[in-house]
Amino acid sequence: MIRTRFAPSPTGYVHIGNLRTTLFEYLFAKKNKGVFIIRVEDTDQERLVPGAMEGMLKTLQWVGIIPDEGVTLDSAGNVTQKGDFGPYIQSERLPIYKKYAEELLNNGSAYYAFDTTEELSAMRERQQARKLPTKYDREHMRNQYTLSADEVKNILASDAPRVVRLKVPASEEVVFDDIVHGKTVFDCKEIDDQVLLKSDGFPTYHLAVVVDDHLMEITHVIRGDDWISSTPKHLLLYKAFGWMPPLHAHLPLVIGGDKLKLSKRKGDVSTESYRAKGYLPEALVNFLAFLGWNPGTEKELYSMEELIKDFSLEKVSKAGAIFNVEKLDWYNKEYLKCIPLSELAIRARQWFEQAEWFEKLTMNNEQITNAIALERERVTTLAELPAAIKFIFELPDYSKELLVWRKGTLEEVKKILPELKNYLDTISIQEWNKALLEQKIGGWIKQKNYSTGNVLWPLRVALSGQQNSPGPYEIAVVLGKDDTLNRLAIALQKLV
RNA sequence: GGCCUCAUCGUCUAAUGGUUAGGACACAUGGUUCUCAACCAUGUAAUAGGGGUUCGAUUCCCCUUGGGGCUACCA
Numbered sequence: 001m002i003r004t005r006f007a008p009s010p011t012g013y014v015h016i017g018n019l020r021t022t023l024f025e026y027l028f029a030k031k032n033k034g035v036f037i038i039r040v041e042d043t044d045q046e047r048l049v050p051g052a053m054e055g056m057l058k059t060l061q062w063v064g065i066i067p068d069e070g071v072t073l074d075s076a077g078n079v080t081q082k083g084d085f086g087p088y089i090q091s092e093r094l095p096i097y098k099k100y101a102e103e104l105l106n107n108g109s110a111y112y113a114f115d116t117t118e119e120l121s122a123m124r125e126r127q128q129a130r131k132l133p134t135k136y137d138r139e140h141m142r143n144q145y146t147l148s149a150d151e152v153k154n155i156l157a158s159d160a161p162r163v164v165r166l167k168v169p170a171s172e173e174v175v176f177d178d179i180v181h182g183k184t185v186f187d188c189k190e191i192d193d194q195v196l197l198k199s200d201g202f203p204t205y206h207l208a209v210v211v212d213d214h215l216m217e218i219t220h221v222i223r224g225d226d227w228i229s230s231t232p233k234h235l236l237l238y239k240a241f242g243w244m245p246p247l248h249a250h251l252p253l254v255i256g257g258d259k260l261k262l263s264k265r266k267g268d269v270s271t272e273s274y275r276a277k278g279y280l281p282e283a284l285v286n287f288l289a290f291l292g293w294n295p296g297t298e299k300e301l302y303s304m305e306e307l308i309k310d311f312s313l314e315k316v317s318k319a320g321a322i323f324n325v326e327k328l329d330w331y332n333k334e335y336l337k338c339i340p341l342s343e344l345a346i347r348a349r350q351w352f353e354q355a356e357w358f359e360k361l362t363m364n365n366e367q368i369t370n371a372i373a374l375e376r377e378r379v380t381t382l383a384e385l386p387a388a389i390k391f392i393f394e395l396p397d398y399s400k401e402l403l404v405w406r407k408g409t410l411e412e413v414k415k416i417l418p419e420l421k422n423y424l425d426t427i428s429i430q431e432w433n434k435a436l437l438e439q440k441i442g443g444w445i446k447q448k449n450y451s452t453g454n455v456l457w458p459l460r461v462a463l464s465g466q467q468n469s470p471g472p473y474e475i476a477v478v479l480g481k482d483d484t485l486n487r488l489a490i491a492l493q494k495l496v
Numbered sequence: 497g498g499c500c501u502c503a504u505c506g507u508c509u510a511a512u513g514g515u516u517a518g519g520a521c522a523c524a525u526g527g528u529u530c531u532c533a534a535c536c537a538u539g540u541a542a543u544a545g546g547g548g549u550u551c552g553a554u555u556c557c558c559c560u561u562g563g564g565g566c567u568a569c570c571a
Contacts, residue, residue: 007571009570043570046570127498128497129497133497135567181501190498191499192567197569205571224565225565229501252564255564292508292509294508294510300519321508330521331521379533405530452530457530461531469531
């Protein structure tokens, strides 16, 4: 049984790069009929943001990623835990880490150290100055090996701070076969005696992941490239415990337009910000899936179900991918076009409610939906929809010059528009639909021997009040006959 | 500084020891059209550089260069 996990730190929001990693973890688990787990890594008490987890889980739910096990939302939207391998929140597992740290202490794979922060940074400065790799100097610092047995005993008996460090073997190679990078080799000489248990009694990430991934029977550790240099430490830990390590797949990072790691300062790194901008989760998922992966065919539009069907870690590329908003925009437009209209109307609702003019107007849902149909192919995001359809409910002011087609004259408009209004008046409400309007007005234009643009342009401007808009027939249908004639009357007044 | 890692159009990427190096986004041009969008057609645009191996390399190897990551009692 394949088991993957997403292990976020609850620091506030879902980073877009993390979302991509999560997506791949999820797709891989689902593809293999496995289990996708969420575990909360809150071992850094200083960076904790209370309540962050709920928001993060909701964001994942929004994109369609729902954990099978671990930390999740119940039907009421509250954070709960489910599954047989809990607790799934690391701060609730402290005794477990303590126990395993002791096991390492006892079998000689780890040791106590007592150095202060100042001593450690002085050590690093000395090493840098001599162009040596910066790592814990076990022979010269204050620890179990350099102090006498009595001294150690006394310190441990006191309340003086102490940490537990991994005892990295002197010379040995750590080799692993990464699913995306292939064979990767590290020399133990380069690996630091990592702190496993901090002086506050909390484990570091390194101890906690290994213990938890093992205990939770994770089969595939899928995470960002930035973890690749930590992997040998983890493998050493598995070895020290005598455990079988899981398989590793290190995903390339999603980077910013400046080729740097996507940073918080440059904005737009949180999934929530894309949601707030009116991007559809389908588009975001599709776009993110194609950052570093592709099916090897020319199919570009993929639903979550299709992704699950076709996903494979072997097709993940090694190079980092730039987050390209233009492509995201394209995906969003594609989904805007194909999501059912009624569904789109529901999803767009919140943006209308945010528009200050919305409350003042009386309009029914059907009319809004019809208006959305007019503009859905013209906007990039849901957020643009209210401004785009506002003209349907409130005719913008415009100058009479706008009524003149670029190949026509003001005189022609003055002649044609009143005639057109009279003609439209003869069309019954029963006939007031797009196909018939098109047919009838088209016939009328032909019969009168006018040029199409000289009729349709002023008509469209009269109905929309805008230089650019959907076509006049569609607008007329959404407006209805009365409103259409009213707006023509307004145009005629301007022409006087 | 040390270690790790990556390298095909501007961007996301496909492909193979032998191809006119393909597609998508973006861009440009044309078509359609009352406008914009959409749509259709066409076009511009890439194997970082240098050495090998080979009949032949973009593909395999080495070096250089460049990018990125890690180098915490953060994850």
